[in-house]
Amino acid sequence: MTLVSARPTWKLREAEQGAVETLARAHSLPQIVARLLVLRGMSDPEAVADHLEPSLMRLHAPRLLPGMNAACERLARAVREGEVILVHGDYDVDGVTGTALLVRVLGLLGAKVAWHIPNRFTDGYAFGTHSIERARDVGAKVIVSVDNGTSSLETITALAAAGVETIVTDHHEPPLGALPPAVAIINPKLPDSEYPFRELCGAAVAFKLAWGLCEEFSDGGRVRVDLHEFLVEAMAYVAIATVCDVVPLVDENRILGHFGLRSLGNAEHAGLTALLEVCGLDRRRLTAEDVGFQIGPRINAAGRLGSARTALELLISRDAAGARALAGKLDDLNRERKRIEREVTLQAMDEAERFADPTRYPVMVVAGQDWHQGVVGIVASRLVDRFHRPSLVIGLDGDAGRGSGRSVPGVDLLALMHSGSEHMPRYGGHAQAAGMDIAGASVDSLRDALCARAGELGLCQLERPPLWIDGELPLGEMTPRLMDEIGRLQPFGERNGKPVLLSRDTRLARPPRLLGADRTHLMMELRRGEAVLKALAFGMGGRIDELAMGTPVHAVYTPGWNTFRGQTNLELILADFRCGTDPGV
Numbered sequence: 001m002t003l004v005s006a007r008p009t010w011k012l013r014e015a016e017q018g019a020v021e022t023l024a025r026a027h028s029l030p031q032i033v034a035r036l037l038v039l040r041g042m043s044d045p046e047a048v049a050d051h052l053e054p055s056l057m058r059l060h061a062p063r064l065l066p067g068m069n070a071a072c073e074r075l076a077r078a079v080r081e082g083e084v085i086l087v088h089g090d091y092d093v094d095g096v097t098g099t100a101l102l103v104r105v106l107g108l109l110g111a112k113v114a115w116h117i118p119n120r121f122t123d124g125y126a127f128g129t130h131s132i133e134r135a136r137d138v139g140a141k142v143i144v145s146v147d148n149g150t151s152s153l154e155t156i157t158a159l160a161a162a163g164v165e166t167i168v169t170d171h172h173e174p175p176l177g178a179l180p181p182a183v184a185i186i187n188p189k190l191p192d193s194e195y196p197f198r199e200l201c202g203a204a205v206a207f208k209l210a211w212g213l214c215e216e217f218s219d220g221g222r223v224r225v226d227l228h229e230f231l232v233e234a235m236a237y238v239a240i241a242t243v244c245d246v247v248p249l250v251d252e253n254r255i256l257g258h259f260g261l262r263s264l265g266n267a268e269h270a271g272l273t274a275l276l277e278v279c280g281l282d283r284r285r286l287t288a289e290d291v292g293f294q295i296g297p298r299i300n301a302a303g304r305l306g307s308a309r310t311a312l313e314l315l316i317s318r319d320a321a322g323a324r325a326l327a328g329k330l331d332d333l334n335r336e337r338k339r340i341e342r343e344v345t346l347q348a349m350d351e352a353e354r355f356a357d358p359t360r361y362p363v364m365v366v367a368g369q370d371w372h373q374g375v376v377g378i379v380a381s382r383l384v385d386r387f388h389r390p391s392l393v394i395g396l397d398g399d400a401g402r403g404s405g406r407s408v409p410g411v412d413l414l415a416l417m418h419s420g421s422e423h424m425p426r427y428g429g430h431a432q433a434a435g436m437d438i439a440g441a442s443v444d445s446l447r448d449a450l451c452a453r454a455g456e457l458g459l460c461q462l463e464r465p466p467l468w469i470d471g472e473l474p475l476g477e478m479t480p481r482l483m484d485e486i487g488r489l490q491p492f493g494e495r496n497g498k499p500v501l502l503s504r505d506t507r508l509a510r511p512p513r514l515l516g517a518d519r520t521h522l523m524m525e526l527r528r529g530e531a532v533l534k535a536l537a538f539g540m541g542g543r544i545d546e547l548a549m550g551t552p553v554h555a556v557y558t559p560g561w562n563t564f565r566g567q568t569n570l571e572l573i574l575a576d577f578r579c580g581t582d583p584g585v
Contacts, residue, residue, distance in 0.1 A: 008467040008576065010556065010585045012502070015471075019043040027052065033485050035471050036499050040489075052488050054258040062212040066193045067184030071144075071167045071209060072216045074183050078142045079111045079217075086140035087115045088131055089312070090147045090202070091303030093244040093296050097237040098146035098169070098203035100271075100315035105210040108230055109217050114138040117308045120374060127152035135164050142183075144209070145169060147202025149180065150187050156180035169205045171247075197251045203241030204256055207234055236264035236272055237315070239491070243288045244296035249493040257491040261286045271314045274323035275299075278331045282563035288491035289498075289560065298327075301334040304374030341375045342518075344368070348379050348393055349386065355447075356387065358461060362454035363416065364391040365447035367403070367440065371395035377404035377433070384408060388464045390416060390454070392436070392446075399440040407432045408462060419453035420446045467576055468500065469556055469585065475503040475528035480570050483559055498558045500575060503528065504582060506553045514541050522547075526555060526572070534562075537574040546579050554578045 015038045024034040026045040042048050050058065062068055078085050085106055089099030099115055106113040116134040123130040126148035132155065135143055142165050149156065149168035153175070156166045160181050168185040179185060186205055188195040200208075214227040223231065239260025242253050249257055265283040267273055276283060279294040302311040310333070314326035348366050355361035364383050371379075376393040383391035384406045390413050394403030407413035412431040421427070423446040427436035438446060454460070478501070492498040509525035509532045522537035522544055535555060537543070547553065557572035 008464055010469060010502070010576070010578075010583055011466040012469045012472070012585050013039050015039050016043070023048055030482060030485055032471050032473055032477075032482070032499075032501070033489070036486070036489060039470055040496055051254070054255045056255065056259060059252060059255055060196050062208040062215070064195050065186050065188060065205070065208055066190050066195070067167075067182075067186040068209070068212050071169075071184035071186055072212045074142060074165065074167060075106075075111075075144070075213060076216050079106075079109055082112060083141040084112045084114060084139050086135055086138055086143045087113060088127070088134075088143050088145045088148075089115065089117050089308075090126060091117055091120050091308040092147070093299045094202040094241040095147040096299055096303070096308050096311050097241045097315065098206035100312055101203065101210055101234045101237045102144060102146060102169075102206050103312075103316050105213060105227075105230060105234070108227065109213060114140065115312065117303075117312055119307050120303055121306065127155035129155075131155055132158055132162065132164075135159060136162070140164060142167065146206050147171070149182070150185060150190075151175045151180075153178060153180045156182055167209075169202070169209050171200050171202050171205050197253075199248045199251070199253060201238070201241045201245040201247045201253075203245075204238050204247075204253070207231075207238045207256070210234060232259075233263050233267060233269060233272075235260035236267055239264060240291050240295055240299070243291040243491065243493055244300070246494050248495040249288070249491055250495050254491070254496065257288065257493070261288070261291070261491060264291075269318070270320045270323040271317040271326070274317070274320070274327035275314060275330075277324070278327040282561075282568060285561050285563065285568060287560070288493050292493075297337070298330045298334045301337040302330060304337055305333055305340075305372075306374075337375065340372045341378055344371045344375055344393075344395075345379050345382050347371070348383060352383055352387065352391075358387070358389060361447070361451055362389055362459045362462070363447070363450040364389055365394070365443060365450060366392070367394035367396055367401060367443045369396045373402050373404075376402075377406065377435075380404050380406040389459070389462055390450075392434075392450075394436075394438060394443060396440045401438045401440050401443065403436050403438060405429070405434045405436070409465065411459060411462075416450060416453060416457075420449035423449060467556060469502045470500050472502045472504070472585075475506050475526060475533065475555075476531035478503065478531070478533060478559055478570070478572070483561065483570055486559065500556060500558055502554070502556050502585065504552075504554045506555055507551070508547060508549050508553065511549065512544055512547050514544060516541070522574075524553075526553060533570060533572055535572040535574050537577065540574070540577075543577075546577075548579070551579050552582075554583050 015035050019038045020034045024031050087099050087102045089095040103115050144167045150170040166182040168182045170187045188198040214223045218224045238256045242257050265286045281290050299311045302308045310329050317323040351366040373395045376395050380391045380393040390407040392403050392405040394401045413434050414429050423442040424436045424438050506526040506528045509527040512524040515521040515523050520541040522540045524535050526535050555577045556575045562571045
């Protein structure tokens with residue numbers, strides 16, 4: 001089944017031309033690169049200099065974070081007294097990478113360290129009874145959380161009663177009520193935090209604790225050489241998490257992402273090396289897209305299909321042969337995840353066609369027996385892309401259901417779900433994503449409740465967002481040299497988006513081809529004058545008949561590098577295309 005969504009309207013972003021020209025002169029930039037900077041809110045030449053030339057010197061000191069001093073003192077005492085420290089992470093990329101770097105740094109410091117990653121299906125998210133049991137099993141006196149814990153009042157209270165002290169490292173919003181009785185809560189979003197930047201991911205907060213500990217175990221505040229080398233390498237973990245957790249790639253996150261990608265490319269650690277090898281990535285040109293589409297899914301696959309243990313074991317492995325075996329296992333899991341995802345997506349899309357009318361069903365709620373809970377969130381995102389409305393996908397096991405939802409910009413999914421709370425024993429999340437438990441018999445009632453509330457809010461005719469274009473560029477000007485200049489803006493991600501460019505009046509250099517096992521992708525070569533560039537259109541295989549030799553093709557794309565069999569070439573990833581008459585943007 002090939003699904004073709006309604007075409008978006010093209011709109012060209014407006015940039016103040018005077019600011020563009022000022023930046024272009026001040027930094028000797030091509031006009032299109034200066035325009036990209038202005039469109040991302042950077043028109044001050046000094047701020048642009050910082051953006052183009054990130055510096056580790058502009059990272060904020062770890063001791064500025066709340067709870068850092070108390071955490072470092074308690075962990076230093078645990079190391080000196082030989083107490084077992086349990087690092088307690090989470091099963092997503094952010095939690096796994098943050099756990100890996102803390103396990104490694106504590107090992108370097110001579111600690112007795114154990115770790116625990118919850119199982120998505122048997123343990124659930126974050127702290128729970130499994131945390132208490134694991135602490136008891138390993139004889140831990142101190143637990144350090146990664147990417148969770150700020151809201152775990154009940155479990156951390158129980159741990160304290162059992163004589164286990166907790167240090168929380170987290171980046172989630174704190175609860176409105178009481179905080180847990182931890183030795184320290186390191187979270188830049190605490191109400192009393194004076195930390196200059198609040199948008200760190202969980203692994204970045206864990207990295208700050210690792211940095212603080214390295215200072216604690218060094219003389220005179222200057223970090224020991226071996227510990228400094230570890231911190232540089234550990235930024236690779238932070239870069240992976242920063243990209244995959246979709247935090248804003250500005251301020252500290254840009255610095256950590258920039259240098260973290262460099263550290264990842266230079267990594268000698270067996271686990272990181274094996275991960276890069278199994279992904280087939282070019283170390284010389286690692287990008288945020290490589291992390292988001294190649295590395296992240298493989299790490300996540302383990303947690304999605306059961307236990308993230310394999311992923312963590314890989315990231316802390318020092319044995320090359322063992323690491324390669326673990327990386328291969330992750331690769332196999334990722335292939336299985338893709339197979340399951342395709343299967344559930346097709347079934348969910350078929351089910352969703354019953355509710356395609358947005359005036360009757362402004363919220364998409366679909367459920368199916370044996371839909372794997374590890375992929376329902378991804379499938380919900382597919383439904384949002386297809387139908388452009390908040391979507392919930394529920395996997396049923398008999399009458400017991402667990403689901404995940406995704407929303408569209410401007411619609412608070414969690415607030416919407418409150419209207420159906422009587423039908424869900426447990427639910428939670430935030431404006432754009434949520435999860436829930438529900439009985440199969442209640443699915444129709446939940447759909448009715450959510451759709452009724454959405455109707456009251458006027459969400460029955462949501463407009464599909466336009467395709468925003470950063471600028472126009474003749475195809476012949478899209479050269480490797482310009483791509484290198486655009487590359488200075490990397491890493492791309494949240495609040496520093498990939499460039500989206502328009503080249504008009506190109507022609508096919510040869511007939512287009514279908515790609516992929518299910519032939520859903522398009523590959524074409526576009527020509528304008530002497531310039532010929534390969535262009536890939538993912539998910540647009542159903543549009544191949546629109547293309548004809550000699551007919552003008554107007555292409556909207558993001559440029560990038562592609563490495564295949566040792567050869568690196570410039571290519572275009574199409575966001576959309578129009579054939580024939582000028583689209584008139």
